Amino acid sequence: MRYKKTFIALVAAVILSTVGCDSPEVKSTLSAKSSIDTKVDSLLKIMTLEEKIGQMNQYNGFWNVTGPSPEEGTAKIKYKQLEQGLVGSMLNVRGVENVKAVQKIAVEKTRLGIPLIIGFDVIHGYKTLTPIPLAESASWDLEAIKKSAQNAAIEASAAGINWTFAPMVDISRDARWGRVMEGAGEDPYLASLIAKARVEGFQGEDLSAHHTIAACAKHFAGYGFAEAGRDYNTVDVSITTLHNTVFPPFMAATEAGVRTFMNSFNELNGIPATGNVFLQRQILKGDWGFDGFIVSDWDSVGEMVTHGYAKDDKHAAEIAVNAGSDMDMEAYIFINSLKSLVEEGKVKESDIDDAVRRILKVKFELGLFEDPYKYCDLAREKEVIGNKKLHEASLDIAKKSIVLLKNESQLLPLKKQGLDIAVIGDLADDKTSPLGSWRIAAEDSTAISVIEGLKAYPDNKITYVSGPELVTGTPSFTTEVQLNTTNRSGIEQAVDAAKNKDVVIMVLGEHGFQSGEARSRSNLKLPGLQQELLEAVYKVNKNIVLVLMNGRPLAINWANDHIPSIVEAWQLGTQSGNAIAQVLYGDYNPSGKLPMTFPKNVGQVPIYYNSKNTGRPPLEQPKSVFYSHYQDVSNEPLYEFGFGLSYTTFEYGDLKLSSDSFTSDGAINISFTISNTGKYEGKEVAQMYIRDLVGSITRPVKELKGFDIISLKPGETKEVSFIIDVNTVQFYSANEIWEAEPGDFKVFIGGSSSTVLEADFSLLKSNR
Numbered sequence: 023m024r025y026k027k028t029f030i031a032l033v034a035a036v037i038l039s040t041v042g043c044d045s046p047e048v049k050s051t052l053s054a055k056s057s058i059d060t061k062v063d064s065l066l067k068i069m070t071l072e073e074k075i076g077q078m079n080q081y082n083g084f085w086n087v088t089g090p091s092p093e094e095g096t097a098k099i100k101y102k103q104l105e106q107g108l109v110g111s112m113l114n115v116r117g118v119e120n121v122k123a124v125q126k127i128a129v130e131k132t133r134l135g136i137p138l139i140i141g142f143d144v145i146h147g148y149k150t151l152t153p154i155p156l157a158e159s160a161s162w163d164l165e166a167i168k169k170s171a172q173n174a175a176i177e178a179s180a181a182g183i184n185w186t187f188a189p190m191v192d193i194s195r196d197a198r199w200g201r202v203m204e205g206a207g208e209d210p211y212l213a214s215l216i217a218k219a220r221v222e223g224f225q226g227e228d229l230s231a232h233h234t235i236a237a238c239a240k241h242f243a244g245y246g247f248a249e250a251g252r253d254y255n256t257v258d259v260s261i262t263t264l265h266n267t268v269f270p271p272f273m274a275a276t277e278a279g280v281r282t283f284m285n286s287f288n289e290l291n292g293i294p295a296t297g298n299v300f301l302q303r304q305i306l307k308g309d310w311g312f313d314g315f316i317v318s319d320w321d322s323v324g325e326m327v328t329h330g331y332a333k334d335d336k337h338a339a340e341i342a343v344n345a346g347s348d349m350d351m352e353a354y355i356f357i358n359s360l361k362s363l364v365e366e367g368k369v370k371e372s373d374i375d376d377a378v379r380r381i382l383k384v385k386f387e388l389g390l391f392e393d394p395y396k397y398c399d400l401a402r403e404k405e406v407i408g409n410k411k412l413h414e415a416s417l418d419i420a421k422k423s424i425v426l427l428k429n430e431s432q433l434l435p436l437k438k439q440g441l442d443i444a445v446i447g448d449l450a451d452d453k454t455s456p457l458g459s460w461r462i463a464a465e466d467s468t469a470i471s472v473i474e475g476l477k478a479y480p481d482n483k484i485t486y487v488s489g490p491e492l493v494t495g496t497p498s499f500t501t502e503v504q505l506n507t508t509n510r511s512g513i514e515q516a517v518d519a520a521k522n523k524d525v526v527i528m529v530l531g532e533h534g535f536q537s538g539e540a541r542s543r544s545n546l547k548l549p550g551l552q553q554e555l556l557e558a559v560y561k562v563n564k565n566i567v568l569v570l571m572n573g574r575p576l577a578i579n580w581a582n583d584h585i586p587s588i589v590e591a592w593q594l595g596t597q598s599g600n601a602i603a604q605v606l607y608g609d610y611n612p613s614g615k616l617p618m619t620f621p622k623n624v625g626q627v628p629i630y631y632n633s634k635n636t637g638r639p640p641l642e643q644p645k646s647v648f649y650s651h652y653q654d655v656s657n658e659p660l661y662e663f664g665f666g667l668s669y670t671t672f673e674y675g676d677l678k679l680s681s682d683s684f685t686s687d688g689a690i691n692i693s694f695t696i697s698n699t700g701k702y703e704g705k706e707v708a709q710m711y712i713r714d715l716v717g718s719i720t721r722p723v724k725e726l727k728g729f730d731i732i733s734l735k736p737g738e739t740k741e742v743s744f745i746i747d748v749n750t751v752q753f754y755s756a757n758e759i760w761e762a763e764p765g766d767f768k769v770f771i772g773g774s775s776s777t778v779l780e781a782d783f784s785l786l787k788s789n790r
Contacts, residue, residue, distance in 0.1 A: 435608025
């Protein structure tokens with residue numbers, strides 16, 4: 023292969039000229055065992071400044087890569103740059119045929135033959151979709167989440183992709199923000215474990231294997247704290263909030279070996295993240311020792327001009343690189359400006375070298391220099407994409423992601439025969455919306471609908487009526503969703519269909535494109551005419567099972583007050599309908615727990631369980647108006663973080679601590695029992711929370727610090743235990759370090775953040 027011979031010859035020439043042909047270093051460097059760092063440094067020595075800058079340049083797919091080369095305009099310029107080795111990465115080029123075509127240009131037409139890294143938003147699967155990440159997080163099943171990412175990597179890599187812009191690890195407490203669907207919710211402990219699981223799933227144990235892909239922790243940092251929940255908006259948070267709440271999942275991703283980071287669109291405390299020295303050079307590349315590379319978000323380098331932080335594109339390039347940004351996504355700014363900035367002394371070539379070294383290192387780790395076409399196997403693509411194993415795994419995680427919110431009259435699980443059931447709701451027969459947002463490789467109408475899932479149980483009579491349509495037109499990833507708020511046709515038919523039925527299953531919620539990027543909402547109620555439909559049906563039949571399909575927490579007060587059974591089914595991906603039907607019929611006992619708090623109304627937002635006590639907490643001011651509260655609604659949420667029911671019931675008891683105190687080199691064992699007191703076998707997510715009563719900074723009223731998924735047969739009891747040590751109680755203190763401060767604590771145990779058991783313990787000051 024011309025490419026491999028050229029690269030090896032060039033590297034060998036550099037080494038020979040440096041250390042001599044008989045030197046043992048030569049033999050070592052040219053061997054297969056030569057370190058990646060040595061290979062990268064050798065390559066850097068023979069690169070021109072322009073070629074180095076080219077590695078920092080990423081373009082979106084800009085022409086039909088299997089057709090003729092573009093002949094005019096921006097596409098022609100980009101194509102020429104690709105041929106000249108001035109493009110280091112491309113995104114949104116997918117499919118073996120297409121990826122091989124662009125890779126062939128990079129490795130066979132350019133001077134050095136440096137391969138491209140091919141990026142894509144593999145957010146919750148490639149073509150075979152799993153639940154949206156927020157839904158998967160509701161499973162609290164770290165192994166299943168890791169397996170889901172692993173399967174996504176297997177399928178995406180078979181299509182030629184070797185880099186995903188995932189996982190998103192932003193903490194958010196605001197359900198108005200559409201991108202909550204893409205993360206793990208509000209809690210930094212749970213989110214950190216999920217970040218680690220997803221990174222390990224994507225990257226595997228060997229990044230050079232053909233079925234693994236590089237992961238990308240995003241968005242660094244604070245994106246989930248955008249003011250008013252409005253996407254791209256300003257973020258202004260304290261240094262303690264950054265370290266104790268925002269940073270932990272990113273730290274976990276770094277510790278898991280994530281190879282890339284992505285900047286966030288927002289400014290953070292007055293400085294856009296893409297140009298933020300504190301975030302990139304001080305924290306990420308400095309304190310955390312991250313040795314991968316940082317990519318901007320789409321045109322976030324150029325947007326620093328719009329922010330009012332850079333005077334023009336050239337100034338933006340200067341700021342971004344000096345701050346530590348390594349690759350420019352689709353802004354054309356690095357490629358157009360960096361050479362002159364280096365020549366003018368405004369950007370050091372050593373910083374260019376550092377960025378390129380990081381990019382080349384990841385390419386070597388992926389094995390692209392050894393075989394640039396390793397992801398381009400047509401036979402593997404045909405065999406892997408959409409295969410049976412992927413669908414089986416998608417169904418498994420989909421069932422685990424469903425949360426039972428209410429089952430007051432035990433309507434669920436449904437009997438498998440003899441029932442006359444009405445199914446109502448536009449979403450019930452929708453095969454596209456359940457795919458959710460961020461599904462750019464999946465085809466429309468490929469999800470199993472709820473109706474299709476229910477038909478797998480043929481011994482009940484099913485009558486389906488859609489009711490009024492949820493949206494008008496055909497929403498897309500790049501267009502606004504237009505809700506139907508006026509056309510009530512279908513409500514009367516739905517009401518008629520519900521009369522005298524044994525059970526009514528109402529499938530309501532959000533369209534799949536009502537959450538995701540740029541999908542902020544100021545109203546968290548059921549959109550469109552769905553609330554009106556729900557109330558109309560309720561008047562004629564109260565035996566309703568409400569199945570919610572949504573990408574964020576919703577404010578469903580009325581439903582909670584009136585509807586006997588409520589199932590949070592999120593947007594579950596390809597196997598959505600089968601998963602929902604199997605839960606409704608009891609072939610799978612729901613075990614999911616909420617990763618985000620559900621508010622009573624949007625006025626409570628942001629709302630989260632690990633809040634501060636304040637100087638006037640409500641529980642201590644029951645007869646006074648002068649405490650932290652609302653006049654029109656209580657402080658409590660509709661459903662708290664960690665909440666989720668089962669078809670069986672669980673009882674906690676016998677809480678024991680091995681000691682009521684420990685020192686910095688010791689630990690406490692905490693144990694308790696869980697009993698299945700119901701009729702069904704089930705799984706319970708047992709949760710441990712801790713409160714630090716007095717700290718150098720005020721501490722939350724509770725913080726999740728441990729959980730375990732316990733399977734129990736009816737009548738069975740198991741003992742569960744957790745360990746508490748200094749790592750459990752440490753935080754980023756007033757001393758601006760992570761430390762565990764001696765003092766008094768409370769530990770809480772239960773099936774949600776509204777716990778049932780508690781005890782006290784102390785961390786003693788060390789005598790040393």
